[in-house]
Amino acid sequence: MKVLIIDDAITVRIMTQAFLKELGFSEIHIAENGMEALEILGHLGRVDLILVDWNMPLMNGLDFVKEIRKDPQFSEVKIMMMTTENSMDKIVTAMDAGVNEYMMKPFSKDILADKLQIMGIKQ
């Protein structure tokens, strides 16, 4: 199970990675923004799950999602937005762009675990 975490905040990247490891995930890749994530995915070829922040420099999470969903190779990958954006219109915008789930920050390991279960993701 390959996971890609995309977030410009190092604390969030470290915490999310730690949670995922505790939940049994071992192959975790990291990117600091959408642009870097696209490069990494170009090399990796396939991932099973992408956790993406919204507000990032160079390419934000929403634009990343729109871009990645254009690629048939990534049209089915599970994508969850994880963000401090907590308004209904932002949630709807993200869903329209193609996210499978949406997790508001701050979140706990339990919240992350529940969201993974909702998406049918098992380590």
Add this chain to the structure above:
Amino acid sequence: MSLKASEFEFIAQLLKRESAIVLEAGKEYLVELRLGTLAEKEGHSSYHSLILELIKKKDAGLVAKVVDAMTTNETLFFRDLKPYDYLQKHLLPELMARPQQHYELNIWSAACSTGQEPYSIAMLIHQNFPNLVRQWNYQFYATDLSNSCLDYARAAVYNQFEVNRGLPIPYLVRYFAQTQEGWALKEEIKRMFAFQQLNLIKEWGFMPKMDIIFLRNVLIYFDVPTKKEILAKMRQQLKPDGYLFLGSAETPINLDPKFKRVDTDLNVNCYQVLP
């Protein structure tokens, strides 16, 4: 000054008498926390003075508040997910496919706390079985011992943490409105369940026989004789082909041999009464 042994014993006995809930040794921190909050609300300097007042005076109102404070329990939307998957993919379709005389469906969420369990059931049914909502005679009950929990459930306005945990995002978008006070559940879902107070160890009052009962993560608070008593009453409350859902770590097998586990590939803790 921390909680005295005599104070803990007094509260434990009060809870057992009023609700049959067993407060085990090691739970002193819970008494300090919950009664500390209540003491402040009631204008006491500490939980010690609150407990002293309880000992001195027979104040039914204060007793009820203490029981309420001690029995408020955590709940989540779509807790453990599997029971809801089973409900959606197997149980409800099978139930609806049976030859029907009355097109009736009765569901009871028997320890509903702040409402997330009954509302999860309601959203699942509303989303996936619209014909049931439109055409069937359904009676959905949600009960709890705690009036403060029931008030919260009836208001159905949840904070970010509560909707972030366990609730699939399509349900949030479809069935909630974002307000100043929080995430407010829409009327079409709220009105599907009738909320009322009920003490599982006392008289239940009239309710119809149930097709489905959710009694999840509440038996753990009772001693064995009380668990047996409640399960026996649940058997009486179920229709012959009805279903009882328990929490994922619970079983009635050693307590009531008249229940059998429903065989599912989802490993769901669901039981039926033996014929």
